[in-house]
Structure formats: structure tokens, C-alpha cells
Amino acid sequence: MVAPNDNPEKSAVILLSGGLDSMVSAALARERGFALYALTIDYNQRHRREIEAASRIARELGVKRHVVLPLDLSRFGGSALTSDKIAVPKEGVGDEIPVTYVPARNLVFLSLTLAMAEANGSRDIFIGVNALDYSGYPDCRPEFIASFAETARLATKAGVEEGAFEIHAPLQFMGKADIAREAIRLGLDPAMSWSCYDPTPQGEACGACDSCRLRRKGFADAGLEDGTVYAAGAPPV
Numbered sequence: 001m002v003a004p005n006d007n008p009e010k011s012a013v014i015l016l017s018g019g020l021d022s023m024v025s026a027a028l029a030r031e032r033g034f035a036l037y038a039l040t041i042d043y044n045q046r047h048r049r050e051i052e053a054a055s056r057i058a059r060e061l062g063v064k065r066h067v068v069l070p071l072d073l074s075r076f077g078g079s080a081l082t083s084d085k086i087a088v089p090k091e092g093v094g095d096e097i098p099v100t101y102v103p104a105r106n107l108v109f110l111s112l113t114l115a116m117a118e119a120n121g122s123r124d125i126f127i128g129v130n131a132l133d134y135s136g137y138p139d140c141r142p143e144f145i146a147s148f149a150e151t152a153r154l155a156t157k158a159g160v161e162e163g164a165f166e167i168h169a170p171l172q173f174m175g176k177a178d179i180a181r182e183a184i185r186l187g188l189d190p191a192m193s194w195s196c197y198d199p200t201p202q203g204e205a206c207g208a209c210d211s212c213r214l215r216r217k218g219f220a221d222a223g224l225e226d227g228t229v230y231a232a233g234a235p236p237v
Helices: 020-031 049-060 105-120 142-155 157-162 176-185 210-222
Strands: 011-015 035-042 065-070 124-126 166-168
Touching (some): 011 020, 020 124, 035 049, 105 142, 142 166, 176 210
Parallel strands (some): 011 035, 035 065, 124 166
16 A cells, blocks of 8 residues: 655645546545545446545545535436446447436536535646547547537636646546556556446456446556456457
């Protein structure tokens, strides 16, 4: 477990989903000397595994405060992750934005992370988005992160009076194999994180959804052990 940083003048708020990317992003923030505060959004997604993973990661990284904020996005629907009426696709990663896209999710989540950072007196926010090996979500693109940084400067008291917030996306241009290597380099147990969109009733990762496929391929390409238990009959990597 990484020792906590008690310097209150260098703190960052991490958007911590419980997935591999957010875990590595949080650990990189710790490596850079930030005291960590974390926000996890419980948006009434299909399962609790990510929330449980986020809590474990927060403990392991010595997060000073971990807020799990309920926000029921299933009331809106519009995504396979928030509606039981839409099946999670398992045919492979395609070229179009998939039905697992949650409308404006990162925009909403980053806005809440910004609010926590401003209340906390933090000037730095970390998010684990990447724009290489991903499912094509528009709110993972560099253009969005850059535009949100400007919005943060314009829309907050702290931004007006003290200057810009820095939105760190340290995995922005990394593939999943690189992210897997970073997890090992940072001394993280990949099995602490959870990526699957649609786990089995036995609690195994399905191995077939976009998120599972990208994760499995990343670890295979890196030649590293994942630690995730996948369902029998999952398609080959």
C-alpha cells in the first residue's frame, strides 16, 4: 500500500470508477506527489462490482477521502449500462459509438468532480480516459478534456479568482497494453479493478463485452497476467 501524502497544498481529486484506467490514473497522481481525494459515482449501473472495486482501490492507495455519490442515471436510460431493456453487445468492438455509451456521462461526472475539487481547495483533477484502445465514446477524446478545462476556468469561483484548474488525463494516448504495463510498474494488483459491463450471476467477468475484450487484449499484448476471472466460453483474445 502506498503511503499517503499529507501535504494539504498539493491535493488532487480523482474520478475513480473502479476500472483499470481510473486505478492507474489514481496511482500516477499518487506517484506525482498528490494527496488523493476520490469521487465515485454510483449511477445505478447494471452491477455493483465497479463500486466495490473503487472502494478497495481507494483503501490501497491511501485516499484521504472517498466520496461515493448516488446519481440514478437509470431514470434517464438511453444506455445498455443503465437500462435492462438494452442488451450489452458482445459481438466485438465496432467502429460506431456503442449502446454502452451513457449520455454525457463524463461531462456529468467531471462536473461533479470539479465541484468536489473546488470545495476541497484542489486545483488538479485526474480522469482515466484514453483515446486509443477504447469503444469510441465521444467524451473520452482529447478535444473534450481540453474544452472542459476551459469550462472549469470560466464556471467556478476558484477559476475566476485563482486561475485554471488542471485536468490530467495521463492515459490519454496510451493503449491498453501500455496501461497494463503501467499497472504492474506502479505495483498495482490488476485484479483490484473491474472492467466488465455484464458480469455473470456467479460474479465472473463475461469476457465478451467491449470492455472485457479491450482489457483482455491489452494484457495479452503486454504479456502480463490480468488476474480477472472470466466466464467459461469467453471468446478468444
